Amino acid sequence: MANSVLEVDNVTKTFPGVVANEDVSLTLNEGEIHCLLGENGAGKSTLVNMVFGLYRPDRGTIRVRGQDAHFEDSGDAIARGIGMVHQHFQLIPVFTVAENIILGNEVTKGALLDLAAARRQIHALAERYGLAVDPDATVGDLSVGEQQRVELVKALFRDADILILDEPTAVLTPGEVDDFFGVVQSLTQQGKSIIFITHKLREVLAVADRITVLRAGRVVGSTTAEGTTQQSLANLMVGRDVVFQVEKTTAQPGAAAMQTRGLRVQDDRGLETVTGLDMEVRSGEIFGIAGVEGNGQRELVEAVCGMRPATGGRVEMLGRDTTDWNPRRVNELGVAHIPENRSKHGVVAQYSIADNLVLNRYSQTKFSRRGVRNTSAIDTEAAALMEQFDVRATGASAALSTLSGGNQQKVVVARELTGDLRILVVAQPTRGLDVGSIEFIHRQIIELRDRGAAVLLVSAELDEIMALSDRIGVMYRGRLAATVDAADATREELGLLMATGSSSATDREQQ
Amino acid sequence: MSRPGDADSSITRASGHLHRFLTEAWRLQPLYVSLYAILLSLLIGGVLISLIGVNPLTAYWALLRGMVGDGERLAGSLARSVPFIGSALALALPFRAGLFNIGAEGQLLAGGLTAAYVGALSWMSDLPGGIAIPLIIIAGTMGGAVWGGIPGVLRTKTGAHEVISTIMLNSVVLFAARWMVGSRDPVVLRDTESTVPRTDPISDTAVLPELVDSQPVLHTGLFALLGLCFVVAFMLNRTNFGFEIATVGLNPHAAHYSGMNVNRVIVLAMAAAGACAGLAAASEISGTNGHFQPGTFFLMGFDGIAIALLARTKPVAVIAAALLWGSMLSGAPLMQQEADMSIDVVRIIQALVLLFVAADAVVRYLFRVHEQGQSPFRATSVEGAA
Incomplete structure (x- = not known):
């Protein structure tokens, strides 16, 4: 467990008028699923965007496999093995799955695209991680769940071993969520490490190895899935006792x-x-x-x-x-x-x-x-x-x-x-x-x-x-x-x- | 290598003073970019003039005297500016609804032609001025409104973009007007006794009273167009229709969701724009020309676009921008006479002004103007603007 792949150490990031992250620390161990939990505006996205090189921290350091990371842009982060699946997919609907996956990282033969080689690599990846995707399907025709798998394969294709998943289940059906959890677990079994952002408490308890809760830009709690309950996580997130059950009487329906x-x-x-x-x-x-x-x-x-x-x-x-x-x-x-x-x-x-x-x-x-x-x-x-x-x-x-x-x-x-x-x-x-x-x-x-x-x-x-x-x-x-x-x-x-x-x-x- | 830095800081300091003056004295913050654009264009124009071998101060001094040198010149400048108010409002008004009306040129022609036709009707001379003048003005306004409304209808029924359709309709009405006014066989609207193509003269009863016998004549159409600016400003900022226009401009989906009739707003905004141009044209036919000649309105609609953008599409600011525009054109001949500079120099300066207003990033960078509150689309509330 002690083998950490990513350390965020006392990072602070301010935007004009807002402290988005203040002295935030987080450690991601190899092969674990680390849930980042917090309300909207708690600073989850700011934090992962810094890890992915989209923002630069004002203070503090980010270390990848023990080495300081000074990312200028997401290209640097990708080069260091970090992949991110955004909440809103970054796919081009009219391209095929294979074209989308190689976009920006084209497999070429001379000046031409080598789609056949790309297809082989995609098949190999899909098989290895249990991510069924058809390289020749057009992305616009795929279901949301399938598009998400394409995003995952895209990150893996770039040799990512630290995956950041931003609210990945928001768009999935309950059945797809279960499949997705299966995929995530098979990824960690093969050594990938995952930061999983969500605000759904049920999911946190189902998949997380460890949980970090952010509130108003600060880390307010760090725990394991075994050591907590939905109620205590919710209270941590909001900063007060949350009434979970919606209280309502039986309906008195009329005409x-x-x-x-x-x-x-x-x-x-x-x-x-x-x-x-x-x-x-x-x-x-x-x-x-x-x-x-x-x-x-x-x-x-x-x-x-x-x-x-x-x-x-x-x-x-x-x-x-x-x-x-x-x-x-x-x-x-x-x-x-x-x-x-x-x-x-x-x-x-x-x-x-x-x-x-x-x-x-x-x-x-x-x-x-x-x-x-x-x-x-x-x-x-x-x-x-x-x-x-x-x-x-x-x-x-x-x-x-x-x-x-x-x-x-x-x-x-x-x-x-x-x-x-x-x-x-x-x-x-x-x-x-x-x-x-x-x-x-x-x-x-x-x-x-x-x-x-x-x-x-x-x-x-x-x-x-x-x-x-x-x-x-x-x-x-x-x-x-x-x-x-x-x-x-x-x-x-x-x-x-x-x-x-x-x-x-x-x-x-x-x- | 310290020089650029020094220049930099002195520009910053100078523009800082200017900012404070403009903000505190005149509350002109939304018009910073426009004012700096004028300044910058005059500077570049000055360089241009000195390249030709003329002292720019001499040229500008002559231009200034040509604009406002004496009472008659001032009146002439005012007279020259009046129709620009209408053609600029024709852009500014639908702009609030997110529509870019390039059709003022054609709407002026349509309005002018209608006004001249109605003004020359034989029974007009039997009417008292108190009826004949409103009639000719209303006729021109309606003519412009119809011509402006067509692209609105095309937009809502077929999705044709108003930029394209207004440009096309400009050509349609221009060549139609040329033919109607020019043709001898058959005679449509041509005054057959005139050697130049033009319509019959309008009835004496339909002529707007003259204020100053300047060149061109300053007539009471001035009040109509000044009033129009305040009416349009009030309409946009204080009425439900203005609220609907702004909502359609900012978020047509939300307008539809909240029960506004988006198509109706688009058609009415375009028609109202055409009406502004039509009113300007009618005032010119009635107060200045007395008949319709297609060339009268040449470029007046396109200058209106520049003026409206210079005024950041705020209806009341249109008055100032139109005055500047018209008086520069009116003052240019004296500059040509005294400094031997072609009047085209004024055209170049005006083009530069528009260029800098459009490419406002250049001005913002040079004068350190921040982006806030500049776009006409960014008012926090419909009360905030103008």
């Missing part, structure tokens, strides 16, 4: 508030991703939609909220046929929408917090008279909402872009959860947020349900779906493969439904 009948919707490329979906959400309940991303959830949400036309079928809300309504009209019916992609749809980053808080209500008589904005009313409303929803900022006139992700999301939540709400459509409400913000937003959603609103919740986090929902529909290839009571649902059953669209093994064999 159906939102229904779809044979709904068909196309995605941006014109492919039909919602393929005749029937769904019913009752007031006073949270209806969760589980599913691997890309099974039509996004198009479903956008169609229901009026952002995307339906190509077939019907949407009914509160007894009205809202099928081809525009977003404003849907909103005025009492439907709020917390969008999946906050920065794309939810906010205007350059606007003040106040302007973002009235982004969909600016034309109401409360905030404007004869088309002229009433800025004092907007500011008053903003101050009240910021107080009520605990948005931490210097003031309502601060640009939204200066807020942390959690506070930005609170701005969206504050805007959407005000007013006379009958239906809430919410997609990935806590993606990328820290534990504290997640707790807050979950509580808001449940309170809304208890006041009698119907909630449609779409999330890629199975834990979130299971914790919040009263009923769960599993979306598979554009339809609900099954609808189950949340109380009776198990992870395994849902995972199987998400992966295959069917819950029994016999059905699977028949396919």
Whole structure:
């Protein structure tokens, strides 16, 4: 164990106005999986970016196999055997797997690419580490899990023996996560050492040999998987006691508030991703939609909220046929929408917090008279909402872009959860947020349900779906493969439904 | 090797003083780049002039007197600048919506042609000025609005980029206007009694009152265009429509999500841009020319682009930029007369100004201007700008 391959020694890194890392130390031993745990903004990415040569530390040293490393750029880090798989893959979709892997490190014969030799090397690597990849497949056609394997092979192809994996499981289905853990373990058995960044406590305990917890740029704890529990890790991360279980009473569902009948919707490329979906959400309940991303959830949400036309079928809300309504009209019916992609749809980053808080209500008589904005009313409303929803900022006139992700999301939540709400459509409400913000937003959603609103919740986090929902529909290839009571649902059953669209093994064999 | 360092620090010190003066005295921080660009262009222009063998101070002194030397010259400079306000707003307004309107040149022609046509209608002479003048102005504004709205519609219906379509529409209206005004067989809009191609003279009742008999004439169109700047500024900064325009410009996805009709905003912003150009053209037809000649508006739309960028697309700053632009053009002949410098020198200086405004990294580096708050797209709030 004592054979350390990477030592980070009292490293400090500051950005203008922020201390991202302060006296951070970390040792990675050969053949171990070292989990780096922390909330967003705790400094995990800064730390690994220094190890990978993307940033240079202000103070302190990084040693690779006992030798000081002064990386000018990531090329230096790669040359010293460090590989990194980023959260957002760095692959070119129109290239084949082999072309992507050799990119920047081309195998050549004279002036020509030697793709045949590359293919052989890739096959050998894939076999050795149990990473099934087809060198001739086009990357754009691969599933997310397969693309991740390509990224891993790419790092191994460059002879990396220290691998940094940044939130590798965020994009995987539960089944893929299990496969991925298998791969990671086979890598360490063959002597690779791994830094694994995550904020999912379950995974940490499942794979980590050792765990380092960062909070506000400092190391606040270092432990082994055996010596800790989810609760104590969470408390370390957040710096206070975390309530894990979302507290909620049994739902008191009323009449159906939102229904779809044979709904068909196309995605941006014109492919039909919602393929005749029937769904019913009752007031006073949270209806969760589980599913691997890309099974039509996004198009479903956008169609229901009026952002995307339906190509077939019907949407009914509160007894009205809202099928081809525009977003404003849907909103005025009492439907709020917390969008999946906050920065794309939810906010205007350059606007003040106040302007973002009235982004969909600016034309109401409360905030404007004869088309002229009433800025004092907007500011008053903003101050009240910021107080009520605990948005931490210097003031309502601060640009939204200066807020942390959690506070930005609170701005969206504050805007959407005000007013006379009958239906809430919410997609990935806590993606990328820290534990504290997640707790807050979950509580808001449940309170809304208890006041009698119907909630449609779409999330890629199975834990979130299971914790919040009263009923769960599993979306598979554009339809609900099954609808189950949340109380009776198990992870395994849902995972199987998400992966295959069917819950029994016999059905699977028949396919 | 200490020299470059010294020069460096003296530039830094001098520009530090200038910064403080501009910030404290005039609150001009967002326009730093523009002011330095003008300064730099005058310096380079001076080098150019001395290369030709003329004392740049003599030339610039003559230029300055040509611009504002006496009351009549000042009035002439003002008169020359007025239409530029409209053509610059035609870029500045849709710019807030993320649209780059290169079509002011054509929108001026469309507006001017409509105004001249309406102004020459036989029954116009029966109307009192209080009706005929608003009519001709409204007609020109509408003509520009329609011509500006077309690329907006094309953009929303077909995805055609407004840069391409406005350039094309400039040519369409230019050659259409030349033919309509020039053709004798058939006669379309040509004044058959005139030896040069132009439209029939407009009715006397439709002529904007004159303020100063300068060269060119300063007329009450000045107030219309000054007022337009404040209307546009108010519209962009204080109204719901302005909020929609800015939202579409900054994040069209968020605009769609929050219930704004993005396509409507795009069409209306382009039409409003065309209206600004059309108003400028109508004011020229009515107050200066009395008839339409295609050459009148030559380059006026493209100069508007430069002026709007010099004003960092802020509607009120457009006034200052247009005044500078127009008066330089108006002062150039005196420079030619007294210092024997071609008036093209002024054109070169103006081109340099635009170059430095566009390639603002050069100016920022030379004068140590930091990036904050410079881009018209980076206002923290719609209240923040202009």
